[in-house]
Amino acid sequence: MSNSRIAEFLATASIYSKLPISVEDRAELSKITNGKETYSFDAYCPKCKDHSVFYFSDYQTYWDLKKEFKAYNTRVILAGFGNTFPEIIKSEEEKFRDLINWNRLSCVVAHCSRETKHEFFVFFNIDENYITKVGQYPDVNEYSYSNLSKYEKMLGKYCIELKTSLRLHSNNVGVGAFVYLRRVFERIFFNNYKENSSKLTISEDDFNKLRFTEKIDCLKDYLPEFMVTNKNIYSILSKGIHELDEQECIDYFDTLFESIIMILDEILDKKATEAKQRTLTNKIAKIKGKFGDK
Numbered sequence: 130m131s132n133s134r135i136a137e138f139l140a141t142a143s144i145y146s147k148l149p150i151s152v153e154d155r156a157e158l159s160k161i162t163n164g165k166e167t168y169s170f171d172a173y174c175p176k177c178k179d180h181s182v183f184y185f186s187d188y189q190t191y192w193d194l195k196k197e198f199k200a201y202n203t204r205v206i207l208a209g210f211g212n213t214f215p216e217i218i219k220s221e222e223e224k225f226r227d228l229i230n231w232n233r234l235s236c237v238v239a240h241c242s243r244e245t246k247h248e249f250f251v252f253f254n255i256d257e258n259y260i261t262k263v264g265q266y267p268d269v270n271e272y273s274y275s276n277l278s279k280y281e282k283m284l285g286k287y288c289i290e291l292k293t294s295l296r297l298h299s300n301n302v303g304v305g306a307f308v309y310l311r312r313v314f315e316r317i318f319f320n321n322y323k324e325n326s327s328k329l330t331i332s333e334d335d336f337n338k339l340r341f342t343e344k345i346d347c348l349k350d351y352l353p354e355f356m357v358t359n360k361n362i363y364s365i366l367s368k369g370i371h372e373l374d375e376q377e378c379i380d381y382f383d384t385l386f387e388s389i390i391m392i393l394d395e396i397l398d399k400k401a402t403e404a405k406q407r408t409l410t411n412k413i414a415k416i417k418g419k420f421g422d423k
């Protein structure tokens with residue numbers, strides 16, 4: 130990652146996140162939008178279909194490269210456009226005033242290190258005290274969304290809800306993202322219950338009367354170990370839906386999302402191991418069959 134907290138914010142923050150900027154930050158902002166220093170960041174490149182290093186381009190570099198006004202097409206002034214007249218030497222304060230006055234809504238462009246045509250646009254608003262990220266193309270979560278498709282067979286339509294939780298979180302929606310995560314958690318549990326209920330000694334009626342964490346205890350021999358040892362995931366998700374505020378849900382989302390991915394991976398790994406064991410058992414039986422009783 131670059132050594133600039135502003136560049137890092139532009140590259141990785143959720144849409145509508147705000148970054149406080151002090152007077153001291155203005156020189157750094159100017160370097161990103163006008164200067165000759167290069168800032169890099171890692172992101173998924175949908176065109177390469179792989180992770181890549183991207184470099185932010187200043188306006189002049191972009192102009193030299195493309196010879197076109199993105200501003201004309203997008204009706205947005207490209208960052209630094211107001212500061213690209215080399216004969217005018219401006220102070221940092223004057224450059225900042227230009228950003229505010231000319232480029233209230235700005236755009237910076239980054240290029241994939243493998244191919245400059247693979248572009249990454251970030252739109253942001255600047256005012257006296259904050260930068261607000263207001264747009265980005267492409268979506269940095271695209272890789273995550275496509276990577277979640279491997280759970281489709283297991284989750285069915287609930288796989289879309291898992292993706293929706295991530296999408297809501299990336300748009301700074303806290304409680305809503307928790308609702309979708311809890312539905313996915315419940316689906317994993319009830320899929321397992323459906324598979325194993327006949328092995329339980331408790332009746333369906335009595336089972337239904339249990340609290341959710343008690344249900345997990347009841348099915349603990351069949352559930353993924355991580356789900357049993359971390360059954361409080363459910364309590365936290367429920368607390369988020371009923372009591373926590375938006376910011377608390379946003380703060381805790383990554384831990385809960387990754388925990389659910391951990392549970393899903395544990396199920397996938399177990400199924401893969403069982404399938405491999407079945408294949409090997411069949412092969413061993415065939416080899417033994419060739420030997421007869423010898």
Ligand SMILES: [Zn+2]
Pocket residue numbers: 174176177178181241242243244247
């Ligand atoms: Zn690329």
